[in-house]
Amino acid sequence: MDFALDDRVALVTGGSKGIGYGCAEALAEEGCAVSICARHEEELDAAAEELRQHDVEVLPVVADLTDDEDIGRLVDETIETFGHIDILVNNAGTVGAPGGLDDNTTQEWRELFELNLFAVVTLTRMVVPYMREEKWGRIINISSENGEQPYPDMMAYSASKGALNNFGKALSKEVxxxxxxxxxxxxxxxxxxxxxxxxxxxxxxxxxSVDTVVRQFLEEERPHIELGRPGTIEEVGRLVVFLASEHASFVTGSNYRVDGGSVAAL
Incomplete structure (x- = not known):
């Protein structure tokens, strides 16, 4: 299947490793130029070199997304390099400290929301005008099963992802x-x-063994993952590519779960 992303530019936050890198790589494999950001320059540069093996242009930008000036610089450098931003993958986030109501301070909640929600809002607000000029754009927010199925020992994280889901749905109607x-x-x-x-x-x-620990975690912490295994970064990246392409041209405001059946709700 041809995803027709050769002339597209994607900005992927938290793109130096993990799911963010997987999304950037999946897009690069389809010929998409990629701007990636992260806080650590060495990891970021290494990721950029790996992505360039797919014969695409890659821009690594060191940025702290809790700093509005850094967000502005990230957008400016991406526009200066590529001229446009077609795809925004809001991936950067943090789990924060585990705990329930009495385990985390209000300040810890604020710090977690600062990256998981407010940074997404700020970056999206800066990118949308460029997409409006082109009358084309894809914004893909990387959330979590916790946004729909909150866990009491990850209360702040779950709340932040629930807010992110709500933001994405509302934004889809506006734009x-x-x-x-x-x-x-x-x-x-x-x-x-x-x-x-x-x-x-x-x-x-x-x-x-690690395999034993994984089985224990699945049985005790995530018993509703019906496929009985962890997911892979590639399985997330392939979905992001689809949503970024014209093959998903009648899809907006949706939340796609890559969870092996974990979330019990419809």
Whole structure:
């Protein structure tokens, strides 16, 4: 299937590793030029070099998305380099400290929302005018199963992702007449470097294999993942490519769960 992304430019936040890198790579494989941002220059430059192996132009920008000036610079550098931004993948985010109502301070909640929601709002507000000029755009927010199926020991994170889902739905209605489609992708228990490190640490602490820890986690923490395994970064990236393409030209305001059946609701 030809996704016709050769002349498109994508801006992917948190694009140096994990799901963000997977999204950037999937888009690059389809010929899309890519601007990626992250806070750590060394990791970002390494990711950019890997993405260039797909024979596309890649712009790495070191940026802290909790800083409005950095967000502005990210957009300016992307426009200066490519002339337009067709696809925005809002991936950067944080899980924050685990806990319920009495475990996290209000300041911790604010800091988590600052990246998971407010940075998305600010960046999107800066990018949308360029999409309006072209009368074409794709905005894809990377959320989480927690946005629909909140967990009490991840209360702040779940609330931030629920807010992100709501923002995406409302935005899709505002910008539809401008040719801009807005959708959400909600992964669950994906094999990212962060998750793999966590599983390895737990295996070392318990003196068992990583496979054993993964099975325990699935049984105890995510029993409703009906496929009985973690998802892969590639499975998320392929969906993002579809939503970025003309093959999804009648899809907006939707939330696609890449969760192996984890979310119990319809």
């Amino acid at each position: 539809a007449d401008d040719g801009i489609l807005v959708n959400t992708v909600s992964p669950a228990f994906i094999e990212t470097p962060l998750v793999n490190d966590m599983m390895t640490q737990m295996a070392d602490e318990q003196g068992v």
